[in-house]
Each structure stands twice: as C-alpha cells, then as structure tokens.
Amino acid sequence: MTKIDRKGLTRRALLGRAIAAGALTVSGAGFIAAPDAAWALEVSVITPEQMATLLQMARDIYPHDQVGDRFYAVAVKGYDAEGAKEMVAAGISELNAAAQAIGHPDYLSIGWEEDRVKVLEAVEATAFFQTVRAGLVTGLYNQKNIWPIFGYQGESYSQGGYIDRGFDDIDWL
Amino acid sequence: MVTKFELNDDSVVVIIGTGAGGGVLANELAQKGVKVVALEAGGRYLPEDFVNDEWESFGQLAWTDARTTSGSWRVAKDFAGLPAWIVKAVGGTTTHWAGASIRFQEHEWKALSTYGNVDGANLLDWPIDATEMAPWYEKAETKLGVTRTGDRAGLPGNNNFKVFERGAKALGYNEVHTGRMAINSREYDDRMACQQTGFCFQGCKWGAKWSAAYTDIPRGEATGNLEVRERSHVARILHNEAGKVKGVEYFDKDGNLHLQKARIVCVAGNSFESPRLLLNSASSMFPNGLANSSGMVGKNYMRHTTGSVYAIFDKPVRMWRGTTMAGIVQDEARHDPSRGFVGGFELETLSLGLPFMAAFLNPGGWGRGFTTALDHYENMAGMWIVGEDMPQLNNGVTLSDVKDQYGLPVANVNFDDHPNDVAMRNYAYKRGIEMYEAVGATRAFPTPPYPSTHNLGTNRMSEKPEDGVVNKWGQSHDISNLFVSDGSQFTTGAAENPTLTIVALAIRQADFIAREMSANNI
Numbered sequence: 001m002t003k004i005d006r007k008g009l010t011r012r013a014l015l016g017r018a019i020a021a022g023a024l025t026v027s028g029a030g031f032i033a034a035p036d037a038a039w040a041l042e043v044s045v046i047t048p049e050q051m052a053t054l055l056q057m058a059r060d061i062y063p064h065d066q067v068g069d070r071f072y073a074v075a076v077k078g079y080d081a082e083g084a085k086e087m088v089a090a091g092i093s094e095l096n097a098a099a100q101a102i103g104h105p106d107y108l109s110i111g112w113e114e115d116r117v118k119v120l121e122a123v124e125a126t127a128f129f130q131t132v133r134a135g136l137v138t139g140l141y142n143q144k145n146i147w148p149i150f151g152y153q154g155e156s157y158s159q160g161g162y163i164d165r166g167f168d169d170i171d172w173l
Numbered sequence: 174m175v176t177k178f179e180l181n182d183d184s185v186v187v188i189i190g191t192g193a194g195g196g197v198l199a200n201e202l203a204q205k206g207v208k209v210v211a212l213e214a215g216g217r218y219l220p221e222d223f224v225n226d227e228w229e230s231f232g233q234l235a236w237t238d239a240r241t242t243s244g245s246w247r248v249a250k251d252f253a254g255l256p257a258w259i260v261k262a263v264g265g266t267t268t269h270w271a272g273a274s275i276r277f278q279e280h281e282w283k284a285l286s287t288y289g290n291v292d293g294a295n296l297l298d299w300p301i302d303a304t305e306m307a308p309w310y311e312k313a314e315t316k317l318g319v320t321r322t323g324d325r326a327g328l329p330g331n332n333n334f335k336v337f338e339r340g341a342k343a344l345g346y347n348e349v350h351t352g353r354m355a356i357n358s359r360e361y362d363d364r365m366a367c368q369q370t371g372f373c374f375q376g377c378k379w380g381a382k383w384s385a386a387y388t389d390i391p392r393g394e395a396t397g398n399l400e401v402r403e404r405s406h407v408a409r410i411l412h413n414e415a416g417k418v419k420g421v422e423y424f425d426k427d428g429n430l431h432l433q434k435a436r437i438v439c440v441a442g443n444s445f446e447s448p449r450l451l452l453n454s455a456s457s458m459f460p461n462g463l464a465n466s467s468g469m470v471g472k473n474y475m476r477h478t479t480g481s482v483y484a485i486f487d488k489p490v491r492m493w494r495g496t497t498m499a500g501i502v503q504d505e506a507r508h509d510p511s512r513g514f515v516g517g518f519e520l521e522t523l524s525l526g527l528p529f530m531a532a533f534l535n536p537g538g539w540g541r542g543f544t545t546a547l548d549h550y551e552n553m554a555g556m557w558i559v560g561e562d563m564p565q566l567n568n569g570v571t572l573s574d575v576k577d578q579y580g581l582p583v584a585n586v587n588f589d590d591h592p593n594d595v596a597m598r599n600y601a602y603k604r605g606i607e608m609y610e611a612v613g614a615t616r617a618f619p620t621p622p623y624p625s626t627h628n629l630g631t632n633r634m635s636e637k638p639e640d641g642v643v644n645k646w647g648q649s650h651d652i653s654n655l656f657v658s659d660g661s662q663f664t665t666g667a668a669e670n671p672t673l674t675i676v677a678l679a680i681r682q683a684d685f686i687a688r689e690m691s692a693n694n695i
Binding site: 169 | 224225226228329330331332335336339367368369370371372378379488489490491493494495526527528531532537539540541543544547548550551612
C-alpha cells in the first residue's frame with residue numbers, strides 16, 4: 001500500500017525530535033517511518049501495516065493537526081506486544097471489514113478523515129475501539145512533551161508557583 | 174518518639190480513618206487527654222512527597238481499591254470502578270480537597286420542613302440547627318484558617334476568577350468573591366501563604382492549604398495520646414455479649430490480622446467505607462450489620478448535584494494558574510422553588526490540567542468535536558456546580574459480590590439522579606453558560622459530573638432511631654460506644670462543600686465523647 005523506503009533508517013527504534021509531515025512509510029523491514037526519516041518506530045510482534053493502522057486510528061480518534069505523528073506513535077507503541085497481538089489482529093480485521101462494507105479496500109486507504117470516522121463509528125462499540133480510545137486518553141495527553149503545544153505549563157512548584165509569574169495577568173477583560 | 178498503645182489496651186478510643194472527620198477527632202480527643210489509636214488504610218504523604226502532576230498524584234493518593242457501581246448515573250458507565258475521587262492516605266481527602274469552606278445556610282438544617290415532601294426523596298430535618306452549630310463552625314474556621322472569616326483576608330483572584338467574576342456581574346449576581354477558603358492569604362498557624370501554584374487537588378506543596386495530614390495529625394501525636402497506624406485496613410468491628418463494641422480487627426501492611434481492643438469505636442472512613450464496614454461487621458446479634466436496626470446503614474447516599482461548565486474565549490485565560498477554587502457565586506444558593514427545583518447551588522471556579530481535562534471534559538468522547546475543545550485549552554475558563562441533591566432510599570452502598578485484596582466484600586455504589594437534581598443541574602448549566610457568554614465565550618461545554626468528591630449521608634443523623642443511624646452527636650442509636658464521625662452522618666447535603674461542616678461536627682463530637690467518658694456514661 002505504500003512504498004518501501006529504508007533510506008536513512010536504522011534497525012533501532014528511534015523517535016526523533018522533528019515533527020513528521022506527510023504520509024507514513026511502512027517498511028518491509030519491520031518498522032514504519034516518517035517520509036523525512038525524522039523518526040521511525042520498529043515493530044517486532046505486530047506487522048508494520050497493523051502499527052500504521054493503529055497510528056491512523058489514533059489520529060482519527062483524537063485529531064490535533066498541530067500534534068506530530070511521533071506523539072501518536074508513542075501512545076500506541078505498547079500494542080506491539082505478545083499480549084496485545086491477537087486483539088490487534090482481530091480488531092484491525094473488524095475495522096477493515098467495516099471499511100470494505102462501505103466500499104473501501106481497507107481503513108488505511110481511505111483518503112478523507114470524515115470517511116474514516118464513519119468506519120470508526122461503525123466499530124465504536126467494540127472492545128478493540130474502546131481499548132484503543134481509552135488508552136489514548138493517558139497515552140497521548142499525559143506525555144509531558146505534548147503539553148506546550150496546548151499551552152499547558154505543567155509543574156509549577158519548582159518555579160515558585162505563579163504568584164510572580166502571571167496568575168492574574170489577564171489583560172483583555 | 175511517638176506513643177504506642179497495646180493491642181489489648183481496652184481503654185483507648187479507636188478511630189477508623191484520619192480525614193476531615195477522623196483526623197480532627199483524633200487530635201481534638203488527644204488534646205483533651207483521651208488516648209486514641211487511629212487506624213488509617215493509606216500511607217503517609219507530606220508536602221515534600223506531593224507531586225505537581227495529575228496522573229502521578231492520582232496514583233500516589235487516590236483510593237483505587239476495588240468498588241463497584243450500579244444505577245443510571247453516568248459515572249457507572251464511564252468510571253465503573255471509580256465511583257469517587259477521594260484519597261487513601263493519612264489525612265484522607267484533606268490532602269486533595271479544594272479548600273472551599275462555607276457554612277450551611279440556616280434553612281438547610283431543616284430541609285424537610287423547608288422544602289416539604291418531595292416525591293421520591295427521603296428528606297429529613299437534621300436534629301441540630303444553625304444556632305447549635307455556630308460556635309463549632311467558628312472553631313472550625315479558626316482551625317482551618319478560613320479566609321473571609323475572623324480577621325482573615327480573602328485570596329487574590331486569578332485569571333479564571335476574573336473571567337468568572339466579570340460574567341457573574343454581567344448577569345447581575347452580587348455575592349461574588351474569591352471564596353471562604355482554608356488556604357492562607359497570609360501566613361497563619363505556622364503555615365505559609367498561598368503561592369498561586371495551582372495543583373490544589375494534588376496536595377499543597379507549600380502547606381498553605383489546611384490538611385489534617387500536617388496539622389491535626391502531628392499535633393495530636395505530639396501530645397503522646399495519639400498513635401496513628403498507617404496502612405492498617407479495618408476488616409470488622411467486634412462487639413461483646415451486651416451488644417457494646419469492644420474492638421476492631423484490622424490487616425496491617427503485611428496482611429497480618431490484628432485485634433485492637435477499644436472502649437469506644439469511631440468510624441470515619443467516608444460515605445462508602447463507613448457503611449461497608451458496618452455491614453461487613455454483621456453478627457448473629459446484629460445480622461443486618463452494626464447500628465442498623467433502622468435499616469438505614471448505606472441508604473440515602475448523596476453526592477451533591479454537580480457538573481462543570483467550561484468555555485472557550487478568543488484570547489488566553491490560562492485557568493490552571495493559581496488557586497484552583499478561589500471563586501464563588503452564592504446568589505443561587507438560596508431556596509427558591511420558582512426556579513423549578515428545591516434547594517440551591519453554588520458556582521465555584523475550577524480548572525483541570527490538560528491530562529485531566531482530556532479524561533473528564535466529555536468521558537468517552539472522541540473526534541473533532543472533542544479535540545477542537547482541547548486545542549483551545551489555553552483560552553478556556555471553568556467553573557463547578559455544587560448543589561443540594563435529594564436523599565433517596567435506593568441510592569447508596571450495599572455489599573458487592575466482588576471481594577477486595579483481603580477477601581472482604583467491597584462497596585457497591587448505586588445512584589440514580591432525582592428529577593430535582595436534573596432540574597437543578599440543567600438550570601445551573603444554563604446560568605453558567607450565560608455567565609461565560611456575557612464575557613464573549615465563543616463555545617461552552619456543560620461537562621457531566623466527575624467521580625464523586627462529596628460523599629454524604631449513608632449513616633445519617635436523625636432525631637428518631639427509626640429514621641437514621643446516629644443521633645445528634647454522631648453516636649449510633651443502637652450501640653452507645655459506636656460513633657460515626659465523617660460525612661456519612663449528614664442528614665441532608667445542603668449546597669455547600671462539606672468539609673467545614675465535617676470538621677465542625679468532629680470538634681463538637683470530641684467535646685461530647687470526652688465529656689461522656691469523664692461521666693463514665695460510655
């Protein structure tokens with residue numbers, strides 16, 4: 001479904017710092033990567049296609065256009081595990097079947113988010129969907145590196161709180 | 174060196190739980206020279222241990238032992254194993270609470286007389302009133318250092334409050350201010366002033382917020398009359414052939430079972446664990462559980478009519494900065510049935526960090542409707558609704574089929590909203606949204622209730638033994654040396670955050686217990 005491109009990749013899983021842009025590359029060698037090779041995620045138990053599907057699902061469930069794929073990759077990488085293998089395989093089969101039921105080859109090949117969302121709505125009640133969704137609530141939003149994208153400042157005690165750092169600095173009322 | 178009492182010392186008062194009720198009671202009794210063993214299921218965490226991180230702190234402090242849920246409330250679906258967001262630690266939920274400390278209004282002590290019979294509700298008047306409680310409230314306010322009481326100044330308003338205040342005034346509300354808070358606006362009682370850090374719910378790292386964990390508990394221990402045994406989970410209260418309680422069995426941190434003898438037992442494990450313990454203590458003499466001749470143990474559970482309103486503006490608010498709940502509108506707290514419901518509600522400022530906002534804004538929600546709200550987190554303001562809910566017989570705690578790590582049946586918490594609760598919540602949502610729209614909000618979110626933080630009423634206080642579990646002193650109607658000392662003794666919930674009232678009742682109960690012990694009545 002996508003080209004195989006190993007350029008610039010190593011066998012090690014690495015999550016780089018640059019924001020990924022554009023479609024993912026699914027490598028035949030056991031990992032998926034951003035087109036600019038800014039990061040890559042190695043899979044050892046589930047297939048690269050399955051991981052790419054999970055990643056797309058994560059983006060479609062909690063879409064934030066200003067948040068790079070690498071954060072979503074962190075949130076779903078735990079599914080590359082023996083304990084999750086069966087659930088992932090069965091869940092993605094269901095997902096692809098739901099996509100085929102409305103005339104698409106599979107979930108990943110659907111171009112528009114709103115069409116993929118229709119597929120997700122069809123499987124919303126399944127344990128697979130709910131597991132992935134619930135896992136993202138902490139897996140995505142509890143990454144400290146993601147907070148600055150939303151303006152959230154996190155821990156403040158070590159900086160003396162906000163008493164001298166703008167607790168009452170609103171200027172537009 | 175902290176005092177240790179013998180397991181077979183039957184002269185001690187055993188208190189189960191060390192929160193706003195048990196922690197205060199333990200210290201007050203110790204100050205009067207009464208020997209106390211306090212058994213606390215959780216561990217001990219102090220300001221240096223607290224963390225400014227919502228999920229990490231939740232893992233450190235929250236009660237996450239098994240509980241089950243049933244009923245039509247949304248919490249049973251979204252948080253089936255977590256009916257309440259309360260704490261398992263020395264000091265109990267006083268580490269996590271927001272600090273809002275307001276007295277009941279006079280009429281709220283007499284809900285049945287004031288509201289009349291409400292279909293489906295099990296209303297009752299408290300056997301005490303505002304006049305009786307006034308001096309105890311004053312002692313509680315002094316203990317907690319409540320702002321805007323005595324000569325204590327109010328806290329300064331943060332960004333979230335300023336938006337809230339502007340909206341409230343635009344709607345014509347008059348009783349709007351930064352609250353009566355057990356958070357120091359100036360140094361008080363060896364605790365420093367608030368540094369506007371946020372994270373009030375994660376334990377105050379400055380100790381500016383009152384918590385029993387670092388005030389009443391160590392002060393009680395310093396008298397030599399109080400021993401706190403942490404990580405001690407009480408399994409059962411035991412009684413003698415005369416029907417008086419004589420001690421408790423508890424599991425220590427290693428899972429070993431001990432028997433601590435007692436002259437008096439005070440239950441203060443919150444509105445889930447206290448009735449659960451009384452029910453789990455059933456015997457051949459008391460087959461329905463201790464103190465339960467009325468059948469009211471576990472009944473009439475109240476959780477306040479709650480909900481939140483968050484709104485997005487076209488410019489930044491940064492609501493997370495500063496004291497989380499220092500902001501209140503009290504105009505709607507009155508009883509005014511023309512609004513379509515009995516009782517009233519408070520509106521209070523509230524903010525959650527990004528991780529908890531993602532979990533609680535619309536539990537189960539997903540897609541762009543959800544994520545575009547979070548995209549504007551920085552421009553968000555928030556408030557919480559807290560109003561009086563109706564006691565109902567079928568709302569409450571029963572023993573579940575599920576067992577905990579000690580093999581004891583856990584609490585099942587059943588809850589259905591009463592139509593009065595729904596009417597009040599919908600009215601409050603509308604007013605909250607109007608407040609923010611008056612300041613230019615571009616989008617507003619009526620957010621459903623979180624897992625309960627105010628848990629009340631499952632061992633309620635009553636004049637007549639057939640109507641409730643305890644008398645006006647929190648003493649069980651059935652067993653004179655068995656007391657209830659937490660929010661479960663609330664007859665009705667009133668519109669106010671309950672901690673101040675729990676503390677006032679505990680100070681008053683300590684006075685009663687010490688007096689009755691001296692007189693050899695118990």
